[in-house]
Amino acid sequence: xxxxxxxxxxxxxxxxxxxxxxxxxxxxxxxxxxxxxxxxxxxxxxxxxxxxxxxxxxxxxxxxxxxxxxxxxxxxxxxxxxxxxxxxxxxxxxxxxxxxxxxxxxxxxxxxxxxxxxxxxxxxxxxxxxxxxxxxxxxxxxxxxxxxxxxxxxxxxxxxxxxxxxxxxxxxxxxxxxxxxxxxxxxxxxxxxxxxxxxxxxxxxxxxxxxxxxxxxxxxxxxxxxxxxxxxxxxxxxxxxxxxxxxxxxxxxxxxxxxxxxxxxxxxxxxxxxxxxxxxxxxxxxxxxxxxxxxxxxxxxxxxxxxxxxxxxxxxxxxxxxxxxxxxxxxxxxxxxxxxxxxxxxxxxxxxxxxxxxxxxxxxxxxxxxxxxxxxxxxxxxxxxxxxxxxxxxxxxxxxxxxxxxxxxxxxxxxxxxxxxxxxxxxxxxxxxxxxxxxxxxxxxxxxxxxxxxxxxxxxxxxxxxxxxxxxxxxxxxxxxxxxxxxxxxxxxxxxxxxxxxxxxxxxxxxxxxxxxxxxxxxxxxxxxxxxxxxxxxxxxxxxxxxxxxxxxxxxxxxxxxxxxxxxxxxxxxxxxxxxxxxxxxxxxxxxxxxxxxxxxxxxxxxxxxxxxxxxxxxxxxxxxxxxxxxxxxxxxxxxxxxxxxxxxxxxxxxxxxxxxxxxxxxxxxxxxxxxxxxxxxxxxxxxxxxxxxxxxxxxxxxxxxxxxxxxxxxxxxxxxxxxxxxxxxxxxx
Numbered sequence: 190x191x192x193x194x195x196x197x198x199x200x201x202x203x204x205x206x207x208x209x210x211x212x213x214x215x216x217x218x219x220x221x222x223x224x225x226x227x228x229x230x231x232x233x234x235x236x237x238x239x240x241x242x243x244x245x246x247x248x249x250x251x252x253x254x255x256x257x258x259x260x261x262x263x264x265x266x267x268x269x270x271x272x273x274x275x276x277x278x279x280x281x282x283x284x285x286x287x288x289x290x291x292x293x294x295x296x297x298x299x300x301x302x303x304x305x306x307x308x309x310x311x312x313x314x315x316x317x318x319x320x321x322x323x324x325x326x327x328x329x330x331x332x333x334x335x336x337x338x339x340x341x342x343x344x345x346x347x348x349x350x351x352x353x354x355x356x357x358x359x360x361x362x363x364x365x366x367x368x369x370x371x372x373x374x375x376x377x378x379x380x381x382x383x384x385x386x387x388x389x390x391x392x393x394x395x396x397x398x399x400x401x402x403x404x405x406x407x408x409x410x411x412x413x414x415x416x417x418x419x420x421x422x423x424x425x426x427x428x429x430x431x432x433x434x435x436x437x438x439x440x441x442x443x444x445x446x447x448x449x450x451x452x453x454x455x456x457x458x459x460x461x462x463x464x465x466x467x468x469x470x471x472x473x474x475x476x477x478x479x480x481x482x483x484x485x486x487x488x489x490x491x492x493x494x495x496x497x498x499x500x501x502x503x504x505x506x507x508x509x510x511x512x513x514x515x516x517x518x519x520x521x522x523x524x525x526x527x528x529x530x531x532x533x534x535x536x537x538x539x540x541x542x543x544x545x546x547x548x549x550x551x552x553x554x555x556x557x558x559x560x561x562x563x564x565x566x567x568x569x570x571x572x573x574x575x576x577x578x579x580x581x582x583x584x585x586x587x588x589x590x591x592x593x594x595x596x597x598x599x600x601x602x603x604x605x606x607x608x609x610x611x612x613x614x615x616x617x618x619x620x621x622x623x624x625x626x627x628x629x630x631x632x633x634x635x636x637x638x639x640x641x642x643x644x645x646x647x648x649x650x651x652x653x654x655x656x657x658x659x660x661x662x663x664x665x666x667x668x669x670x671x672x673x674x675x676x677x678x679x680x681x682x683x684x685x686x687x688x689x690x691x692x693x694x695x696x697x698x699x700x701x702x703x704x705x706x707x708x709x710x711x712x713x714x715x716x717x718x719x720x721x722x723x724x725x726x727x728x729x730x731x732x733x734x735x736x737x738x739x740x741x742x743x744x745x746x747x748x749x750x751x752x753x754x755x756x757x758x759x760x761x762x763x764x765x766x767x768x769x770x771x772x773x774x775x776x777x778x779x780x781x782x783x784x785x786x787x788x789x790x791x792x793x794x795x796x797x798x799x800x801x802x803x804x805x806x807x808x809x810x811x812x813x814x815x816x817x818x819x820x821x822x823x824x825x826x827x828x829x830x831x832x833x834x835x836x837x838x839x840x841x842x843x844x845x846x847x848x849x850x851x852x853x854x855x856x857x858x859x860x861x862x863x864x865x866x867x868x869x870x871x872x873x874x875x876x877x878x879x880x881x882x883x884x885x886x887x888x889x890x891x892x893x894x895x896x897x898x899x900x901x902x903x904x905x906x907x908x909x910x911x912x913x914x915x916x917x918x919x920x921x922x923x
Contacts, residue, residue: 325350333350378416463500505521600627634671800905803821815852
């Protein structure tokens with residue numbers, strides 16, 4: 190049966206994402222020979238190529254330019270991917286950053302290195318690693334292992350020094366030729382002064398300026414940014430005076446490695462006092478930052494908040510800061526060399542620690558705001574905002590854990606980000622920070638208890654029930670001892686959810702009802718509370734109490750629609766679809782499940798997504814399309830691989846899969862069913878979602894017979910509950 194996508198035409202279902210590379214913000218100028226030579230090296234099959242050179246020489250631009258060209262050629266079946274490492278300070282996060290950059294969502298407790306090895310084993314792709322020099326000693330081993338175990342992987346590294354690995358081809362990048370340097374300066378000058386153009390009168394001055402700056406692209410761009418205030422002759426004279434001062438008055442050229450630093454320093458000297466101060470203070474940011482953060486972190490008596498925008502605009506005009514459009518809105522960024530120069534000045538001012546603490550306080554506040562706004566129509570905005578802020582949140586967490594007196598802030602921040610760790614596919618990194626934070630004793634019991642129940646939540650989502658049980662029992666015992674009913678309620682809730690996964694429905698019902706009663710007494714209403722109702726409904730469904738379950742989920746759905754909450758709503762839709770299927774209403778079940786799939790995919794919620802796809806497969810079989818049902822079943826299999834234990838080892842949750850296999854297999858036969866399932870397994874995640882959202886072109890003929898209740902074949906041995914696979918809540922709690 191032909192099926193059409195609800196979202197219109199789509200690319201080949203088997204086409205993987207082509208990768209992630211940033212758009213070029215300014216025109217790429219020159220380096221035609223270098224582009225060709227670097228592309229040929231990669232095309233020739235070199236496994237590891239390192240573009241090496243001084244800071245500001247254009248290594249990143251060249252690598253990304255060549256990578257984009259190779260992507261357009263389709264040279265790598267599984268795409269071209271960029272991972273920026275310059276914002277990291279902890280070598281332990283390199284593997285996490287690679288997982289994120291490759292778009293891998295993994296809910297298991299496997300180390301990120303193992304996840305990477307598994308993901309890359311059979312893929313043919315190009316991985317661009319930018320800013321590798323600070324991790325050469327620790328990160329080179331990871332790159333070596335990835336290359337050894339992934340024959341289709343090629344790595345293009347960007348670093349000031351080589352990785353010193355066997356088989357590495359070093360591609361040294363020299364400054365621009367004089368002609369390319371002149372072209373680059375003219376292009377950037379035109380951006381500052383639209384009427385600027387090369388002429389007989391000014392070409393000689395431009396060439397001399399380019400020679401003075403050794404053809405280093407960043408130095409040329411900084412100089413061009415000065416043309417709004419200085420003429421070409423003034424620019425050259427002032428720069429020449431600076432070089433003469435540093436070389437003792439001789440006309441000899443500065444050593445090339447000092448040229449960029451000198452040019453940056455000269456640009457710094459020409460800034461106003463306010464611009465120099467802001468430049469130094471901006472160095473505490475990692476990666477992208479927004480105006481509101483700058484106004485809070487960088488303002489003070491010497492730089493009032495109301496003047497920050499004007500001063501920032503001055504740095505933008507001089508190419509000290511760059512503006513970027515992101516899904517989260519307008520963001521700003523400093524190049525590494527420029528930021529490092531500002532950091533030295535901030536250190537010289539003796540203000541580094543104070544500014545880092547202001548930076549930390551802002552991002553602790555941002556995380557708290559995001560947690561509260563998660564229960565609102567702004568959920569998608571919160572997800573994008575947290576994505577953009579991740580490098581800065583990492584920096585804030587690092588500072589929290591540097592001293593014992595701030596450990597409680599580390600507990601609080603790691604716990605507050607539960608919605609990001611669990612809701613946006615960041616479980617492994619969340620586990621990293623929670624484990625680190627809880628390894629340090631803190632004297633603020635409330636913050637520690639929150640981190641404990643969040644650790645239990647993350648661990649159960651990873652399938653690590655032992656760690657979850659330990660964290661949640663400790664949380665409950667300490668909460669009871671210290672009189673913290675909020676933390677106790679969250680711990681009990683998640684302990685009930687593990688009972689749900691363990692097929693101990695009476696105990697799950699008892700514990701979750703107890704938690705919901707505690708939430709009511711406390712006045713709690715958020716995504717977590719509503720998810721508790723959904724999880725209770727699941728326990729009721731599996732006890733064949735459909736009416737009670739539907740009533741609970743209709744109430745959740747109504748509240749979610751009133752509040753604009755999406756994520757919890759998706760799980761309520763799943764339960765309602767289950768009830769609709771049980772009642773024989775396939776059309777309603779399909780509509781509800783497809784709405785859930787859209788939401789789950791938006792938030793990278795693999796648990797909700799795979800449950801919805803498998804139930805949708807069963808609905809499809811009931812509609813009379815067993816071949817498509819088998820394809821959807823196959824598509825769910827690799828998703829379970831990323832979630833962890835398939836169907837949590839639960840007989841109740843595995844019911845739809847078993848029944849679908851039976852119904853579709855009886856019609857198709859074993860061989861045809863296996864072929865269709867294999868087709869589904871070969872789909873990318875995005876393609877699987879498109880397939881799930883497709884609708885029949887004509888109404889199918891339903892398979893006769895009323896759907897029967899799904900039961901476990903044999904009693905499942907229960908174990909002590911410890912956490913929740915689907916509890917999506919806890920805003921500002923614990």
